[in-house]
Amino acid sequence: MTDRSEPARYKTAYMHYSGIRRKDVVSKHPAWTVQQVSSELGRQWKALTSNELKPWVELAQFDKARFCTEAHLMHSAQNNKSFSTKRKKLPNQPRQPDTAYICFWKSRRPVVVAKNPSLDAQLVSKEVARQWRALSVLERQIWINLAAKDTIRFQEDTAHYHQKLGDVPELYKAPLKDPFAPKPAKSGFQLFVRYNRDNFPLLKVTINNFRSEMSKVWNKLSDSDKNEWYELAKQDKRRYDREMNSYEPPVYMDVDIQKTYERFRELQYMARGNSCAPRLPENAYSIFVSTQRQKLVALRPNLLNTQIMHELGVAWKALSTIERTVFQGKARDDAKRFRTEMETFLARQQIKERASQDSSTMRARKRKEYDQGETKYEQLQDMETEGCSGRKENHGPGYKLRKSGLPRRPKSAYNLMFMSKRTELLATNQISHNECSALCGRLWRRMSKEDREPYIFMAAEDKRRYNLELEALSIEASQESGT
Numbered sequence: 001m002t003d004r005s006e007p008a009r010y011k012t013a014y015m016h017y018s019g020i021r022r023k024d025v026v027s028k029h030p031a032w033t034v035q036q037v038s039s040e041l042g043r044q045w046k047a048l049t050s051n052e053l054k055p056w057v058e059l060a061q062f063d064k065a066r067f068c069t070e071a072h073l074m075h076s077a078q079n080n081k082s083f084s085t086k087r088k089k090l091p092n093q094p095r096q097p098d099t100a101y102i103c104f105w106k107s108r109r110p111v112v113v114a115k116n117p118s119l120d121a122q123l124v125s126k127e128v129a130r131q132w133r134a135l136s137v138l139e140r141q142i143w144i145n146l147a148a149k150d151t152i153r154f155q156e157d158t159a160h161y162h163q164k165l166g167d168v169p170e171l172y173k174a175p176l177k178d179p180f181a182p183k184p185a186k187s188g189f190q191l192f193v194r195y196n197r198d199n200f201p202l203l204k205v206t207i208n209n210f211r212s213e214m215s216k217v218w219n220k221l222s223d224s225d226k227n228e229w230y231e232l233a234k235q236d237k238r239r240y241d242r243e244m245n246s247y248e249p250p251v252y253m254d255v256d257i258q259k260t261y262e263r264f265r266e267l268q269y270m271a272r273g274n275s276c277a278p279r280l281p282e283n284a285y286s287i288f289v290s291t292q293r294q295k296l297v298a299l300r301p302n303l304l305n306t307q308i309m310h311e312l313g314v315a316w317k318a319l320s321t322i323e324r325t326v327f328q329g330k331a332r333d334d335a336k337r338f339r340t341e342m343e344t345f346l347a348r349q350q351i352k353e354r355a356s357q358d359s360s361t362m363r364a365r366k367r368k369e370y371d372q373g374e375t376k377y378e379q380l381q382d383m384e385t386e387g388c389s390g391r392k393e394n395h396g397p398g399y400k401l402r403k404s405g406l407p408r409r410p411k412s413a414y415n416l417m418f419m420s421k422r423t424e425l426l427a428t429n430q431i432s433h434n435e436c437s438a439l440c441g442r443l444w445r446r447m448s449k450e451d452r453e454p455y456i457f458m459a460a461e462d463k464r465r466y467n468l469e470l471e472a473l474s475i476e477a478s479q480e481s482g483t
Contacts, residue, residue, distance in 0.1 A: 007070035013053070013060040014045055057179055058250065094157035097150045100143040104132055155326050178250065182243035185236045188229035189218055264335070267342045278341035281334045284327040288316055340450040347454045351461045407469035410462040413455040414444050420455075 011019070018041045025037050032040075098106070108128050113119070119127070186194070193214045205213075218226075271277035282290070289312050296308055303311070411419075418440045425436050444452075 007067050007074065010064040010067040011060060013056040016059050016063070017041070017045055017056045054180070061179070061250065094154055097154040098147055100140060100147040101132055103146045103150070104128070104135075104143045155329070158325075158329070181249070182240055182247055185240040186233060188226060188233040189215075191232050191236070192218060192229050264339060267339060270346075271338075271342055276345075278338055278345055281338040282331060284324060284331040285316055287330050287334070288312070288319075288327045336450070340453060344454050344457060347458060348461075351458060355461075355465070407466055407473065410466040411459060413452060413459040414440075416458050416462075417444055417447075417452075417455045 018038070021041055021044065022037060025040050026032070029037070029040075105125075105128050108131060109124060112124050112127050112131075116124070116127075193211060196214055196217075197210065268280060271280055289309075292312060292315065293308065296303070296311060300311075418437070421440055421443065422436055425431070425439060426433075431439070
């Protein structure tokens with residue numbers, strides 16, 4: 001039984017079509033059974049042309065976008081609950097894992113209480129803490145191992161618990177797909193495989209085996225033979241660019257969850273082209289392979305690499321949904337790690353580029369000040385030569401105009417977040433400046449450490465900029481006082 005607070009599930013194109021056309025079929029054939037009516041609707045659906053199918057597909061896409069938006073809003077509302085209220089524990093929710101100190105505390109507390117029954121609870125905890133601090137590194141390792149085992153217990157219990165709650169909503173698994181978007185351009189090898197696949201449709205082989213055989217044939221082709229397919233790939237690329245320039249995506253593709261997915265794909269694309277970028281995220285299967293490969297090699301050292309990968313693939317397919325949940329959770333955590341590190345990496349690059357631009361601008365400004373001082377010196381010399389009354393103090397060439405005031409003071413991480421969010425919040429919510437400040441304060445308090453990291457880094461860079469400018473100003477002042 002579904003929860004009424006959850007958004008209504010989206011329907012497919014055929015479900016929308018059958019829901020609307022079913023009444024017409026039933027009215028024409030009232031004596032038909034449900035199976036006969038469904039068969040007639042299926043026959044009519046298969047007989048529709050591509051132009052007749054398009055409205056129903058668009059209706060289904062709008063319905064899916066509606067579901068994604070509502071589910072995303074509900075998920076955000078659950079995550080943004082006020083921290084002033086204590087979060088209630090759900091029934092049968094797994095117990096949080098114990099740390100090494102908690103394991104030690106649970107073991108030693110009864111002993112301390114038995115020796116000193118008159119001690120208060122606070123003094124008992126202090127005594128246990130004193131004993132913990134007195135432990136050596138080797139003695140603590142026992143409790144660290146117990147904490148690691150309890151963490152594994154928590155992960156397994158969480159996997160079973162989420163399995164009881166139901167599967168993850170589909171909107172978090174895959175994004176919306178535009179069925180009418182132009183087909184992406186294919187590479188020369190992809191065109192080569194498709195051509196041979198179309199010409200040998202009767203081959204009873206799997207697609208993976210067929211691609212493996214085609215890869216061997218492709219590697220044996222000469223450069224002149226490959227150039228023909230490369231030329232076809234260039235034509236297909238021009239076709240794709242031409243169609244994309246004239247194509248306008250539908251409205252249902254402009255939802256928040258889709259933007260989040262596209263941003264994640266964009267970060268992955270930028271990371272692949274930069275060797276200094278953070279490590280790309282791993283999927284659940286890659287994490288499973290990395291954890292199980294060493295065990296398999298230790299048990300069967302004579303296996304080849306292809307045989308090892310085959311064995312791991314078979315073992316992955318044999319896993320149950322509950323067993324895969326652990327690796328899927330690690331994959332989601334790795335994706336969050338990558339996004340945080342990549343956003344921080346891009347912020348650092350922007351700061352470096354801005355710093356280089358500022359340094360070039362500063363050099364140009366200093367050159368301009370030097371030229372102005374030299375011109376002013378020549379004018380004063382001319383005035384003295386002509387006997388004119390001018391300024392008494394004459395500055396030589398290279399005189400630099402004093403900067404007006406101290407450097408701009410550095411901004412805190414919160415101020416940088418407020419400056420980045422202020423325009424958007426004022427335009428979206430149409431609130432006053434004080435209300436916007438209060439809202440930004442609540443957003444800042446609810447931010448996690450990973451979300452705050454880019455602003456903290458930018459604040460540190462701004463403080464470093466301030467110290468450098470202040471040091472340069474003090475050096476300039478000391479030089480002027482010395483002259």
